[in-house]
Structure formats: C-alpha cells, structure tokens
Amino acid sequence: MKYQQLAEFYNEASSTTKRLEKTAILAKFLKNLDEKDRDVLYLLLGDIYPEYDERKIGISNQLAIKAISKAIGVDEKTVVHEWKEIGDLGKVAEKLTAKKKQATLHRHVLTTEKVLENLRKLPELEGKGTVGKKLALITELLTSAPPLEALYLVRTIIGDLRIGLKESTIRDAMAVAFFSDPEKENLKKIQDAIDKSNDLAAVFDIVRDGKISELEKIHLQVGKPVKVMLAQKAENIHEAFETVGKPCAIEYKYDGFRLVIHKKGNQITLFTRRLENVTKQFPEVIDYTKKYVKGDSFILDSEAVGFDRKTKEYRPFQEISQRIRRKYDIEKLQEELPVEINVFDILYYEGKSLLNEPFEKRTALIKNVISGHPYKIIHAKQIITSDEKKAGEFYKKALRDRQEGVMFKNLKKEYQPGSRVGHMLKVKPETRDLDLVITGAEYGTGKRHGWLSSFILSCKDEKTGKFLEIGKMGTGIKEKSTEESKIGISFKELTEKLKPYIIEEKGKSVKIKPKIVISVNYQEIQHSPNYNSGFALRFPRFTALRPDKSPSDASTLEDVKKDFKSQKRSWRYG
Numbered sequence: 001m002k003y004q005q006l007a008e009f010y011n012e013a014s015s016t017t018k019r020l021e022k023t024a025i026l027a028k029f030l031k032n033l034d035e036k037d038r039d040v041l042y043l044l045l046g047d048i049y050p051e052y053d054e055r056k057i058g059i060s061n062q063l064a065i066k067a068i069s070k071a072i073g074v075d076e077k078t079v080v081h082e083w084k085e086i087g088d089l090g091k092v093a094e095k096l097t098a099k100k101k102q103a104t105l106h107r108h109v110l111t112t113e114k115v116l117e118n119l120r121k122l123p124e125l126e127g128k129g130t131v132g133k134k135l136a137l138i139t140e141l142l143t144s145a146p147p148l149e150a151l152y153l154v155r156t157i158i159g160d161l162r163i164g165l166k167e168s169t170i171r172d173a174m175a176v177a178f179f180s181d182p183e184k185e186n187l188k189k190i191q192d193a194i195d196k197s198n199d200l201a202a203v204f205d206i207v208r209d210g211k212i213s214e215l216e217k218i219h220l221q222v223g224k225p226v227k228v229m230l231a232q233k234a235e236n237i238h239e240a241f242e243t244v245g246k247p248c249a250i251e252y253k254y255d256g257f258r259l260v261i262h263k264k265g266n267q268i269t270l271f272t273r274r275l276e277n278v279t280k281q282f283p284e285v286i287d288y289t290k291k292y293v294k295g296d297s298f299i300l301d302s303e304a305v306g307f308d309r310k311t312k313e314y315r316p317f318q319e320i321s322q323r324i325r326r327k328y329d330i331e332k333l334q335e336e337l338p339v340e341i342n343v344f345d346i347l348y349y350e351g352k353s354l355l356n357e358p359f360e361k362r363t364a365l366i367k368n369v370i371s372g373h374p375y376k377i378i379h380a381k382q383i384i385t386s387d388e389k390k391a392g393e394f395y396k397k398a399l400r401d402r403q404e405g406v407m408f409k410n411l412k413k414e415y416q417p418g419s420r421v422g423h424m425l426k427v428k429p430e431t432r433d434l435d436l437v438i439t440g441a442e443y444g445t446g447k448r449h450g451w452l453s454s455f456i457l458s459c460k461d462e463k464t465g466k467f468l469e470i471g472k473m474g475t476g477i478k479e480k481s482t483e484e485s486k487i488g489i490s491f492k493e494l495t496e497k498l499k500p501y502i503i504e505e506k507g508k509s510v511k512i513k514p515k516i517v518i519s520v521n522y523q524e525i526q527h528s529p530n531y532n533s534g535f536a537l538r539f540p541r542f543t544a545l546r547p548d549k550s551p552s553d554a555s556t557l558e559d560v561k562k563d564f565k566s567q568k569r570s571w572r573y574g
C-alpha cells in the first residue's frame, strides 16, 4: 500500500477529537485495507510489531534531527531552530520538505512495506557503526517522502504520532467495520482476543472475514506475554465483602512487582505487567520454578517481593525496583536483593487455558502444583472466609508483615486478561500515594544546572486516555548518584532517563512524552485551577521509579477524586 494513503488517513483522523468520528474514519480505512497490508495495523499505533514484541523503533530526537537535515539538505542548526519555534519535529520535516527547491524527479513512491522494512532493521542493529546505519535507513525513507509523509514518518520514528488513536479506538472501529449487531458483545469478544494475543493484526485477520466466533480460536500461548487482570479499590473490608460476595478469598497484597511466569518444557520466560521480558534479570526465579512447580507447561501470575536475607523481613518495592531493569551484576544483585515469588493465579496448565475456570478451581490447582518454599516460591498467603472479624485480623497481619494490604477475590469468577475487574478488590490503608507520569519539567540552576530539577506530574483521564497535570515535584530526588546506596534516583539519573522523551523545549521548560511512571507521596490533594486535572498535590515527594508500570497503568483522575474525598472523611494531619 502507498504510504501516502496511510499519511492521508493519519491526517484525517487527527482532524477530529470526537471519538465517534475518529472511529468512523478508521472503520472506513480498515474496510478498504487489503489482507496483505495487515501489518499496517501496527503502524496505526506507531509500532512496527505486535505489542508483545519487544523490538521497538527507539530513535532519539537527536538522530531524527540529523536525518531530517541530511535528507532535506539543510544544516542541523536550522532544524533545531525550527524545532524550538514549532515544537514538533514532524511539522519541521513537513515544512522544510515543502520548502525544498531541489528537483524531486528521483523521488520513489514510498510504500508501507518499504517503511516497515527499513524501520524493522533499526532494532536489529548493534555494535560499531550502528548510528550511521540507522541514520542511513531513516534518511532513505525521508528522501523519498513528500511533506505530509515526512510529517508522519518523523513522528513515527520518534514515537510521537499525535493522532489520538488508541487500542480501544481500533477495537471499536473493527466492530463498526465488520459487524452490525449486537455491538457490545462483539466489542467484548474483540477486546478479549486483543488482550489474549496482544497482536492487532492477528485479530484483524479474523474479523475482516466477518467471523466473530473464530476469535475464540485465539488462545493463550505459553511464552507470549498476556495482559494481567487488574483490581479495583474498596474503601474497607465491609465494602469489599459487599462487592465480591461471601465467602471469598482474601490474600496478602504484596508490596512488590507483578511477575508472570511461563513454562514450556525447559523454557521459562518471565514477563512484567507491561509485557517486558525480564527472564535474564531473575535467574533464581527460573531455578525455583523448575524445582518447585510441577508440570510441563503453565502460566503463573505472581508478585515478586523483596526481603532481607538476614532478618527475613519483607522490604518495600523501592528497595528492589532496580532488579527489574539492571542487566549487569545480576548475581551480585540477586544476592543483595533477593525476591520471594508469591503465586496467586494460574492461567494455563498442561496444554489447557484456565481463563474461564472459576477462581476457586485455579487457586486449588496452585496448591497442588507448587510445593511451597518460603523466601523462594510460595502460594500467596490466603484465607477463605465470610467472617469480617477474621478478615480484619488477616488484614492487620498483612500490614504487620509490611505488606500493602489485602486483596478480596470472588471465588466463582474467571480470569479476564487486561481488565480492571470488580471481582478482585484491593483494600489498603490511606497512604497518600499515587503512581503518576512525568509529562514536563524545568531545568535547574546553580548546582542543578544542566539537570531537570522540577517535574510536572500527570494522572490519566480514563475516559480520553489523555494525561492531566496535577502538580510539580522536586523533592525526594537526590543530589548525588545513587549507584552506591542503590535506592532512589538522582537529578542527573532522572534527567538522563527523561531526555530521550523530550518533545518540546521552550526556555527552561520542556514537554515530555508520557513514558516514565513514578510513585509519589503527598500530604494533601486540593482543588486547583492551575492544573488541567482540576486538582493539585501539596508537597508531592518522589518515592520510587516504576519501571514495571506503563503510563496506561498510572493512577486515574477517578483515583485522585476518590482519594480527595476519603482524605476529607478521615482528616488526620495538621
């Protein structure tokens, strides 16, 4: 397919902010999309492979600037100057391409196949000369691109498409394009297939034939990550019982990070909740899984939690978070920051998906297949009860054990990948913390010169998927590198993490693509006209990086409103 057609579609889609209109435009596009162009589905969200695939484009603004300059034949300074003016590298490429006087006689017609071919070579490049090769691949595309195509090519390359398409828009458009009724049921089936496969093109292959029932053929595959099921919040034990029903299972809510363990024969793969493969980082977990879990093939859902080897006390998440990312010194880290695996669900066992089995069956199976070894791998601490008093005691015990609280689970319900369900509820004390996304920052002065030192925090508007500002934070971050202390982050380290995602610079202020999630503690939430969420945090303080969470996992505006209300009810400080 001509890339021009895709660029025109992007353009049309960004001409409206109304969800229904966007869906209709996309539905028309999908209807006309040929079978062989299925991989265009990835490009719609700015990707080159399915979501579960870890190969991403990964090009910095700096390299994109070089490519624009080379392809168009202007110097880099001009590109940077225009970028500062316009604030969008894609628009810069569009403008400069339009101005270009050179003859365009040798221009090839760009196809989506060619774009994918070149972009897919980028993550494969390693070692010496990589930068030059990457530059050549991008420049080749840009040289052939007329202005509109240059705009979207550059935005795709730097990972900032700005057309407001989300996975849910694609789901809705598939339903509109290929099915008439009953719509809601179809939407759920399409969403389920997306959540199980994390592959939009695979789902498109089936729906384009109009055979919705065929979607059931999309199964879990061991070794391919699945989106995990997420919990809603209950204010207290009484409310939790009312929602999930009696009796129910109550488990420790461990203060660690989600780890999904896949095993197929001798092959064990570990994924985070954002579908990242972290197998290499946790050799001991592979060992425990091999030794202490019966079965040839399975998928386990668990929480990895850190503990102190000497005192055997559990440690808070921020002390072990670095194990998720660090790719070197693994053995040393494993020794210093050991984790215990608490298995709380099983999705697949010996060739069979268990997603539609009731929780009571799944949890019984866990007991059967795991021989519990504390401080290695165990079945998450659990009671099954209808008694509020017993539940209260268990909750207190979880807090004494330094865990976050408890989870209430309906015994009869299925496992719904990717959904925040009402049959799994978390109950935890009011902690005044949120997981927020950094969407902007300011460069510091004096000893913090050259580093970002004040950070704009945003929560997620669950209705639109947009990020809404809720405050500025500069506390909790260290002046010096944290290599030694291993806990926390310094201004320099955080600046380095954020730099690749800067999308606009004006004076000292920068806008940052929502990528980095952090846990933040605060003293109070207030109404505020200064931020577009309508709320402001008082005294927000950094507590931890959340490499295991993606921006879509950030706290929502709804969470903020709930916390705002509950702080009024239980006014404690002052």
Ligand code: AMP
Pocket (backbone or CB within 6 Å): 230, 231, 251, 252, 253, 254, 255, 256, 257, 258, 273, 303, 344, 380, 407, 426
């Ligand atoms: P939150 O991140 O506050 O939405 O809480 C949900 C998270 O709690 C899940 O994504 C898990 O990582 C974690 N968790 C800890 N213990 C459990 C458990 N027993 N069952 C389910 N999730 C748990």
